[in-house]
Amino acid sequence: MRGAVTVGLALAGPLLAMAPLVGAVARPASSTAWLATTDGGLVEGHDAAAYARELQRAEPAVAAAWGGGPFWTLLLVPSSSTAAARLSGQQDQDDVAAVETGGTVVVEPAAWAQLSPVGRQVTLRHELTHVVSGPATTARTPTWLIEGLADAVGFAGSGLSTAQASAELTTRVRAGFRPAALPADAAYAPGSADLAATYEEGWLACRLIEARVGVAGLVAAYRETGVRGWPAAVRDVLHTTPAAFTAAWRARVAALA
Numbered sequence: 001m002r003g004a005v006t007v008g009l010a011l012a013g014p015l016l017a018m019a020p021l022v023g024a025v026a027r028p029a030s031s032t033a034w035l036a037t038t039d040g041g042l043v044e045g046h047d048a049a050a051y052a053r054e055l056q057r058a059e060p061a062v063a064a065a066w067g068g069g070p071f072w073t074l075l076l077v078p079s080s081s082t083a084a085a086r087l088s089g090q091q092d093q094d095d096v097a098a099v100e101t102g103g104t105v106v107v108e109p110a111a112w113a114q115l116s117p118v119g120r121q122v123t124l125r126h127e128l129t130h131v132v133s134g135p136a137t138t139a140r141t142p143t144w145l146i147e148g149l150a151d152a153v154g155f156a157g158s159g160l161s162t163a164q165a166s167a168e169l170t171t172r173v174r175a176g177f178r179p180a181a182l183p184a185d186a187a188y189a190p191g192s193a194d195l196a197a198t199y200e201e202g203w204l205a206c207r208l209i210e211a212r213v214g215v216a217g218l219v220a221a222y223r224e225t226g227v228r229g230w231p232a233a234v235r236d237v238l239h240t241t242p243a244a245f246t247a248a249w250r251a252r253v254a255a256l257a
């Protein structure tokens, strides 16, 4: 999910908003280890120190990709999937290890437990990218760009290959799927068919932008899209047309076969 508040508000807002729900977060009766801090965040929940170590690792990578901070993250580690759904306001979370909303990242504990160490970093960097890019995200920003940027930053330096990170889309393409256009916002709704492949479509689009103008150019295109829309960003940052970009992206998707 996209963040919609400024950095200044994110510091206080989520803390106040979460106060009535604080009982939903795991709090061992005999331990104070349910709170931990990082350079740019606060973790609340069971085993907070372990999550803080993960968050601390993710923060510099995301700040470097975005071109600086500061940003502030509240990471909540609920005691159950039910509590996670209450905190995040998201019901269909079966395959989602964390959700970001307004600068707060809510861990879905059952899905999180299934992640590898690399998967945990990819997930946190993805969600932190939503946090840091939140103030630049507007109604003009298409979801494929929001999620594509988060995945581009999330997977960067992970050691995962393009084939590994686009496995679901590759399967669809080999079965004959050829997208006509970049994914519509509705395709990202929780529970949508082929959701993982849709995320991979947006990721490939952002990788294509990054290949042409670097990660700084990708961020510039993101910022410009939030102000003037995607067509203007394509012209000003990528120096091409939306149609030409979409054609290049379609060729990249087809090449997965």
Ligand SMILES: [Zn+2]
Residues within 6 Å of the ligand: 001, 126, 130, 146, 147, 150
């Ligand atoms: Zn996301």
